[in-house]
Each structure stands twice: as C-alpha cells, then as structure tokens.
Amino acid sequence: MHRITGIIFFLVAFCGYGWGMEKATSELDNLVRTFKENPANPQITIQLLRELKREGKPAKEVLDRYFQTQTEADYYKEYNWVIVRDFVNDIRTPQLQYVFRNRTKFMQHFSMDDVFQKLDYALVSYLGTFYQKDQTNFHLELKKIRECGYEHYDVVYDYFYIREIKAARNAEDYFYKARKLFRYFPEDRQMIKEITNGALELIHDVSRLKVIQLWAGKTVESKSDFEAICNYVTISQRCGFSQVARKYAMIARNLAEKGDEQMKIQASRLLQTVN
Numbered sequence: 001m002h003r004i005t006g007i008i009f010f011l012v013a014f015c016g017y018g019w020g021m022e023k024a025t026s027e028l029d030n031l032v033r034t035f036k037e038n039p040a041n042p043q044i045t046i047q048l049l050r051e052l053k054r055e056g057k058p059a060k061e062v063l064d065r066y067f068q069t070q071t072e073a074d075y076y077k078e079y080n081w082v083i084v085r086d087f088v089n090d091i092r093t094p095q096l097q098y099v100f101r102n103r104t105k106f107m108q109h110f111s112m113d114d115v116f117q118k119l120d121y122a123l124v125s126y127l128g129t130f131y132q133k134d135q136t137n138f139h140l141e142l143k144k145i146r147e148c149g150y151e152h153y154d155v156v157y158d159y160f161y162i163r164e165i166k167a168a169r170n171a172e173d174y175f176y177k178a179r180k181l182f183r184y185f186p187e188d189r190q191m192i193k194e195i196t197n198g199a200l201e202l203i204h205d206v207s208r209l210k211v212i213q214l215w216a217g218k219t220v221e222s223k224s225d226f227e228a229i230c231n232y233v234t235i236s237q238r239c240g241f242s243q244v245a246r247k248y249a250m251i252a253r254n255l256a257e258k259g260d261e262q263m264k265i266q267a268s269r270l271l272q273t274v275n
Contacts, residue, residue: 027051035062040069042079049087059087063095072098076109085114091122100150116152120184123150124159131160155184162195171202175211182215193219193228200234210239220248226255226263233270245274 031048038044045066052059066083074080075098088095099106099119106115123145130138138160146153162177178195185191196216203209213235219228229252237245249270256267 028055035065039065042066042077042083046079046083049083053087063088063093067095075099076106081106081110085118089122089125091119091126096122103151116155117184117186119150120152120155120159121188123156124185127156127160152184155180159185159191162198166198166202169202171204174198174202175205175208179211187218189219189225189228192216193225193231196228196231196235200231200238206239209235213239213241220251223251224255226252226259229255230266230270233274237274242274249274 028048028051031044031051034044035041035048045062048062049059052062063083070080075084075095084095084099090096091100096119099115103115103119127138127141130141142157145156150156158177159181162174162181165174165177178199181188181191181195192215196212196219199209199212203212213232216228216232216235219225220232223229229248233245233248233252236242236248249267252270253267256263
C-alpha cells in the first residue's frame with residue numbers, strides 16, 4: 001500500500017504540482033513523459049536532470065525513482081557515475097555513501113581527482129550545516145571522518161581551518177592552505193571569494209597575490225557579484241594588472257547604480273584607486 005501511495009504521489013508531482021506553480025516548458029514536459037515511461041533509461045534521466053538543473057527545479061524525486069531501477073553493482077557504470085558526480089550532492093544519500101565506502105574501487109574505474117573532489121564537496125557541504133551554529137556536532141562529525149580513515153581528511157579539515165589561520169594572521173600558512181584548497185575545490189566560487197578577501201588583508205608578496213588573483217577570476221565570471229568584483233579590482237591593482245582593474249571597476253560602478261548608497265560610495269572609491 002505504501003509503495004502504491006508513493007508511486008501515485010510521484011506521478012502527481014510529475015504532472016506539475018510538485019515542481020512549483022510555473023508551467024513547465026514543452027521540452028521538460030516531453031522529458032518527464034519519456035522518463036515516466038522508462039525511468040531506467042540513463043540517457044533520458046541525464047537529459048531530464050540537466051533540464052531541471054537549468055530551470056532551478058528540484059531533482060530528488062527523479063534521482064530516487066531512477067536509482068530504484070539500479071543495483072549497487074550498476075553504480076560502477078560510466079553513466080551512473082556521471083549522474084552521481086553531477087547531480088547527487090548529499091553525502092547521506094545511499095549513492096554517495098556507497099561511493100564513500102568503495103572509493104578505492106571507484107578510483108580504479110574513474111579519475112582519482114574526480115572521486116575525491118565529489119566526496120570532498122559533499123563532506124564540506126554537510127559539515128557546513130554545523131560549522132556556524134553547532135560546533136559540538138561539527139567536531140564530532142569531523143572526528144568520524146578522520147577515524148574512518150578518509151584519505152582527504154586534511155583537505156576537508158583545512159576548508160574550515162583556513163579561517164582560523166586568517167584570524168591568527170599567519171600569512172605564510174594562509175597562502176599554502178589557499179593554494180591547496182584552490183586545487184581541490186576549483187569551482188567553489190564562494191570559498192575562493194572568501195580566501196581572496198583574506199589574502200587582501202594578509203598577503204603583501206606580489207608573486208603570491210598573483211596566484212590568488214588568477215583564481216579570483218572565477219568569482220567574477222558572472223559579472224554580478226559586487227563584493228567579488230571589488231575584491232578582484234583591488235587584488236588586480238596590487239598585482240600591477242591596471243587594465244583589468246579598471247575594466248572591473250567600471251563593472252562595479254554599473255552594478256552599484258542599481259544598488260544602495262554604500263555600494264555607490266565603494267564603487268566610486270574603487271574608480272579613484274585605478275584612475
């Protein structure tokens with residue numbers, strides 16, 4: 001009975017009630033219809049997941065239904081690794097728990113860096129839910145990761161520990177930890193932005209600032225994050241990249257025109273420093 005109820009709920013959700021008030025696009029409707037007819041098809045599942053991600057819609061029901069059709073032995077297939085790598089983000093899911101327990105075998109099938117990067121991201125995301133408001137559980141969960149022998153424990157630990165290094169104003173350690181984190185979290189723009197901000201406070205060696213500046217470029221790709229752009233202008237100017245600094249100072253000014261008075265003042269000061 002519970003199984004039938006679950007399937008009914010799943011189908012109702014796919015008819016439009018579970019994915020918000022906006023009418024789904026024709027493409028999404030077609031993918032949903034095709035997926036319902038054959039939820040074991042990995043190609044259709046990947047297309048549907050990509051479309052849901054593009055539209056900012058939740059994918060949990062799709063993932064749950066799809067993996068009901070797969071055995072654990074199927075997780076080593078290339079298409080299932082793509083689904084886990086690109087769309088499964090909660091370390092508590094059965095799929096990521098299985099990858100975690102069998103990470104050595106996964107690394108024999110796929111890239112070691114990809115497997116570690118996926119697990120590292122999932123672990124810091126999980127730990128981050130405790131870090132700001134529940135330090136007791138944060139340290140308990142961190143201890144579990146260390147005691148189970150996770151090979152990238154130091155990477156996960158340093159993701160949070162770098163804040164303590166900043167507070168201690170240890171520029172030397174800060175730079176080396178930053179470079180390490182950039183390697184293992186290359187797409188974590190929020191982390192890169194935070195580290196860039198810290199580098200502006202602590203680091204004065206231009207050669208080291210240039211390393212930070214290179215990575216800081218990732219945080220301004222959208223040209224929409226005012227704080228990241230301000231950091232990028234400042235660090236570019238300190239590195240001697242005046243033309244880059246001027247270009248992004250103008251972008252900051254344009255963004256500030258749509259913001260509050262404080263943003264306008266900050267953008268004006270930035271322009272003065274690069275002209």
